Amino acid sequence: MTATFSDFAQDLELQPYWWEDAPVRPLPPVEPPARIDVAVVGAGYGGLSAALTLARGGRGVVVFDAGDPGEGASTRNGGAVGETLRVSFPALTERHGLETAIALYREVRDGRAWLDQFIAGEAIDCHYARVGRFVGCHKPQDYDRLARDLELRQKHVGFDAVMVPKAEVHTMIDTDRYHGGRLIRSDGNLQPAMFHRGLLERAMAAGANVIGQTRVTAIAREDKHFVLTAGGRRVVAGDVVIATNGYTGPELPWLRRRLIPIQSQIIATEPLPPATIARLFPGNRQQGDTCNLHYYFRTSPDGTRILFGGRAGGHEINDPLRRGTHLFRRMVELFPELKETRVTHSWAGFIAYTFDHLQHMSFHDGIHYVSGCCGSGVVMATYLGHKTGLRVLGRPEAETAFDRPYRTRPFYTGTPWFMPAVMCYFGLRDRWRI
Numbered sequence: 001m002t003a004t005f006s007d008f009a010q011d012l013e014l015q016p017y018w019w020e021d022a023p024v025r026p027l028p029p030v031e032p033p034a035r036i037d038v039a040v041v042g043a044g045y046g047g048l049s050a051a052l053t054l055a056r057g058g059r060g061v062v063v064f065d066a067g068d069p070g071e072g073a074s075t076r077n078g079g080a081v082g083e084t085l086r087v088s089f090p091a092l093t094e095r096h097g098l099e100t101a102i103a104l105y106r107e108v109r110d111g112r113a114w115l116d117q118f119i120a121g122e123a124i125d126c127h128y129a130r131v132g133r134f135v136g137c138h139k140p141q142d143y144d145r146l147a148r149d150l151e152l153r154q155k156h157v158g159f160d161a162v163m164v165p166k167a168e169v170h171t172m173i174d175t176d177r178y179h180g181g182r183l184i185r186s187d188g189n190l191q192p193a194m195f196h197r198g199l200l201e202r203a204m205a206a207g208a209n210v211i212g213q214t215r216v217t218a219i220a221r222e223d224k225h226f227v228l229t230a231g232g233r234r235v236v237a238g239d240v241v242i243a244t245n246g247y248t249g250p251e252l253p254w255l256r257r258r259l260i261p262i263q264s265q266i267i268a269t270e271p272l273p274p275a276t277i278a279r280l281f282p283g284n285r286q287q288g289d290t291c292n293l294h295y296y297f298r299t300s301p302d303g304t305r306i307l308f309g310g311r312a313g314g315h316e317i318n319d320p321l322r323r324g325t326h327l328f329r330r331m332v333e334l335f336p337e338l339k340e341t342r343v344t345h346s347w348a349g350f351i352a353y354t355f356d357h358l359q360h361m362s363f364h365d366g367i368h369y370v371s372g373c374c375g376s377g378v379v380m381a382t383y384l385g386h387k388t389g390l391r392v393l394g395r396p397e398a399e400t401a402f403d404r405p406y407r408t409r410p411f412y413t414g415t416p417w418f419m420p421a422v423m424c425y426f427g428l429r430d431r432w433r434i
């Protein structure tokens with residue numbers, strides 16, 4: 001009888017592996033001041049980064065989070081750091097023109113460079129390492145597509161990457177499954193919960209008041225200020241920044257109509273022998289692939305475990321066994337020798353996609369929004385959060401190419417009822433390699 005995921009997933013820890021070293025810090029729902037300069041809604045990377053910039057710019061800031069700060073995607077993610085947009089350079093050029101494609105890709109590269117300096121300058125201890133990322137081609141035709149994208153990005157923007165032919169894939173990863181790939185030398189990874197903790201500590205040290213377990217349930221505009229209902233209390237704020245991303249609820253209907261929440265999941269293996277890790281992951285790089293339902297994986301910062309992640313769907317899958325099964329299967333497809341490896345952790349979180357597959361920094365009806373990081377918010381939520389802070393401060397450096405028309409679709413209210421069909425369609429395309 002074939003062994004299944006459930007045979008290797010006993011005593012599963014249902015919290016992120018990252019929380020072992022950096023548990024989410026509960027902050028009590030204390031009473032906020034009745035009047036504040038700026039209210040920030042959401043204490044993930046986006047909200048905290050905005051709050052830090054604002055507090056250092058001399059504004060009185062209160063950050064509200066419905067849960068414990070960081071409990072959203074910012075302490076659950078894979079920790080991949082890169083110059084990533086979900087739309088390739090050629091596709092972006094076709095849709096929006098060459099100038100826009102250059103501006104967006106240039107800025108995402110600048111955003112990654114900004115994050116490098118930020119982490120170093122703030123001395124945030126989060127195992128940040130520029131280890132590079134290998135993206136394996138799931139089907140043969142993906143190789144030419146990635147090569148074309150690389151050529152154009154190198155020509156117009158600069159991109160520290162090389163194509164890796166099929167015969168050399170084993171220098172990147174020990175699997176026969178890929179039809180070549182691309183090594184992005186400038187990418188890297190970090191421990192996401194430690195990064196969030198560093199950001200939280202710095203925002204609080206700068207004077208931001210971060211309040212947990214306090215949902216903002218209403219925001220109304222009155223004359224030149226806003227009245228928020230936060231944890232049932234009335235708070236008057238001069239400016240409002242919304243950074244709720246994949247956790248945006250019906251209380252924020254304008255943003256909710258623009259975001260498609262998608263669950264992403266990760267499993268962590270038991271510690272593996274160092275020789276196994278060294279053989280499977282030569283160079284210990286961040287890994288990804290070109291599947292429509294994208295998989296991403298890496299080793300833990302201590303180099304002992306494999307953390308293997310992938311997309312699921314638009315609705316929450318609560319059963320951790322069901323959740324982990326497809327990830328485990330895919331991991332074993334890539335590395336058959338792991339078929340009896342025990343899985344110790346399984347968790348999930350929500351990312352936010354947008355209809356144009358781009359991140360957005362926006363301003364609507366007097367409210368600032370940073371959102372839609374499409375699964376690459378370690379760099380972009382932090383960077384655009386900072387930019388949003390600068391914009392509230394009225395600084396010219398706030399200008400960004402990501403302040404673009406932010407569209408929704410007719411009749412869409414924020415419930416992605418179409419996602420099961422979309423996921424099924426893309427899953428089949430991946431299976432049939434078309």
Ligand SMILES: Cc1cc2nc3c(=O)[nH]c(=O)nc-3n(C[C@H](O)[C@H](O)[C@H](O)COP(=O)(O)OP(=O)(O)OC[C@H]3O[C@@H](n4cnc5c(N)ncnc54)[C@H](O)[C@@H]3O)c2cc1C
Binds near residue numbers: 065079247
């Ligand atoms: C499993 C997984 C893997 C990922 N892997 C990567 C990766 O490898 N690399 C990468 O770059 N990105 C990755 N991402 C995406 C990345 O984590 C996110 O883009 C980023 O964390 C978004 O940060 P944020 O601050 O915008 O939102 P979040 O961190 O999600 O924070 C939003 C917060 O808003 C709060 N909130 C919502 N509504 C309200 C309200 N009404 N009142 C008060 N508070 C509210 C929530 O409680 C939550 O804490 C991944 C995400 C997931 C889930």
